[in-house]
Amino acid sequence: MADKVCGICMNAFLDRELDPEYDSSSVCLDSVNGVSVLITSGSLYSPPVFIEIMQWNEKHQQNFTLMKIPLRYCPFCGRKIEENTPYLK
Numbered sequence: 415m416a417d418k419v420c421g422i423c424m425n426a427f428l429d430r431e432l433d434p435e436y437d438s439s440s441v442c443l444d445s446v447n448g449v450s451v452l453i454t455s456g457s458l459y460s461p462p463v464f465i466e467i468m469q470w471n472e473k474h475q476q477n478f479t480l481m482k483i484p485l486r487y488c489p490f491c492g493r494k495i496e497e498n499t500p501y502l503k
Contacts, residue, residue, distance in 0.1 A: 420491035426457030427497040450477065453489065461501035463488065 419428055422440055426432040435458055443451040448470035455463040461484035468477040484501040487494055 418491055419493055420488060422453055422490045423455055423463050423485075423488035423493055423495060425455040425462045425497070427462050432457070448472075449480075453485070461485075461498045463495045463498055464501075 421438065424432075424438070435456070438455055440453050442453060442465075450468045450470070452466045452468065453463070454466045461482070463485050465483040465485060466479055467481040467483075468479050470477055484498045485495055486498065486502060
């Protein structure tokens with residue numbers, strides 16, 4: 415596994431120069447029925463790096479999170495996400 419950190423799994427736990435509210439999301443999949451799958455990283459989220467499944471609600475005109483799944487490894491660079499360890503079962 416790689417030890418480097420990519421733009422997807424970088425978060426403020428790793429780089430103290432980042433704003434504690436820093437986060438990034440990368441849309442991996444959009445479906446026809448309004449469900450999106452994202453990989454999200456940030457320091458204020460629990461866990462720090464996770465897969466987020468969201469669904470668009472037309473009535474409220476916003477996305478709602480259906481599920482958050484913590485990651486053991488970054489699917490892009492392969493780094494073991496040590497900061498997620500407390501959130502893994």
